[in-house]
Amino acid sequence: MAKGRELKGRIKSTENTKKITRTLEMVATSKMKRAQDRVAAARPYARALAEVMANLHAPELAEQFPLLRQPATVRSAAVILLTANRGLCGAFNSNLIREGRQLLQRLESGGAQVELHAVGRKGIGYFRYLGRPMAVQRADLTDKPSAADAASLIDDVMARFGSGALDAVYIVYSRFNSVMSTPPTSERVLPVAVPARTGAARDFILSPGAEQILTELLPLAVRNAMYRALIETAAGFQSAQRTAMKNATDNANEMLTTLRRTYNRGRQAQITQEIAEIVGGAAALSG
Amino acid sequence: MLTVAVISPERVLFEGQAPSVVAPAHDGEVGILPQHAPMMALLGTGELRLGSGERFRVRGGFLQVADDQVRVVTEWSEPA
Numbered sequence: 001m002a003k004g005r006e007l008k009g010r011i012k013s014t015e016n017t018k019k020i021t022r023t024l025e026m027v028a029t030s031k032m033k034r035a036q037d038r039v040a041a042a043r044p045y046a047r048a049l050a051e052v053m054a055n056l057h058a059p060e061l062a063e064q065f066p067l068l069r070q071p072a073t074v075r076s077a078a079v080i081l082l083t084a085n086r087g088l089c090g091a092f093n094s095n096l097i098r099e100g101r102q103l104l105q106r107l108e109s110g111g112a113q114v115e116l117h118a119v120g121r122k123g124i125g126y127f128r129y130l131g132r133p134m135a136v137q138r139a140d141l142t143d144k145p146s147a148a149d150a151a152s153l154i155d156d157v158m159a160r161f162g163s164g165a166l167d168a169v170y171i172v173y174s175r176f177n178s179v180m181s182t183p184p185t186s187e188r189v190l191p192v193a194v195p196a197r198t199g200a201a202r203d204f205i206l207s208p209g210a211e212q213i214l215t216e217l218l219p220l221a222v223r224n225a226m227y228r229a230l231i232e233t234a235a236g237f238q239s240a241q242r243t244a245m246k247n248a249t250d251n252a253n254e255m256l257t258t259l260r261r262t263y264n265r266g267r268q269a270q271i272t273q274e275i276a277e278i279v280g281g282a283a284a285l286s287g
Numbered sequence: 288m289l290t291v292a293v294i295s296p297e298r299v300l301f302e303g304q305a306p307s308v309v310a311p312a313h314d315g316e317v318g319i320l321p322q323h324a325p326m327m328a329l330l331g332t333g334e335l336r337l338g339s340g341e342r343f344r345v346r347g348g349f350l351q352v353a354d355d356q357v358r359v360v361t362e363w364s365e366p367a
Contacts, residue, residue, distance in 0.1 A: 042298070045294045150296075205327070212329065
């Protein structure tokens, strides 16, 4: 019954793998829930900022604000590529990396010098393997990125855009539409695109003036775009991991069914054969 | 009564009614009572006090008043 022992070993190891994937699935599910809550909790701030900027913004002001400067040609750009620190999440990281590479190619074929800021161990590993130099490598962000993390990533880039050293800044991240839909997305965060005003303008008392308020608020909007990208990517990662682990658990279950069936069939065949041998032997003796 | 919302990038810290609001604007404290004219002001660093007793430490951001709705949108804040 050598075949049977071998099957038993495979059943055992599949069971063990299933235990791991099931646990990871449950961990990812609860983390995803919290990450989703963070995405939802960040919306009121983004909405309030967008509304106020739309109210204050006037096209003729654009010239005065370094962060609104629209360069005619993009000579130098920065791409901030967000990936996860860990794998076991299906094609999540490779989708982000592919989106990032396409963006890099598009910008470079337009004649721009592009510097790459890689966030997350998976993206860093990939571009290190390709041998592409990275301006910034960050693998220290956790599952719960904070607004301070976002500021530490974008503030330096924002200052360089303001001084004219960069002409465009993009973030590649995973947009969190829902648990099932987290498409990789490229978003241009600088120059800032001020949302269009909805409804009539109201007469606000402004303290100080519109210009000073906008000067203060534009950096907040850029930081917020970065923060949103971080938390949406974190939520997307958890949901991708949950899906991947759920599929793995389902596959393990299916495999176990087949293995157990094969094992039992073999065991029964062996018993039948043994009985036949005993009966045959007894008949030969008595005969 | 005023309807007040205190919002930080990470979450909404407070949402509810208050009889008055005292906020640290960029150039000194501003007090807001019901029927205030529409206003937008930059915030400095300091303590935000609601008439209902809540207190928050805030830094940066802005304050918007319109139709007895007060929105305090801060770059950083925490309950004090």
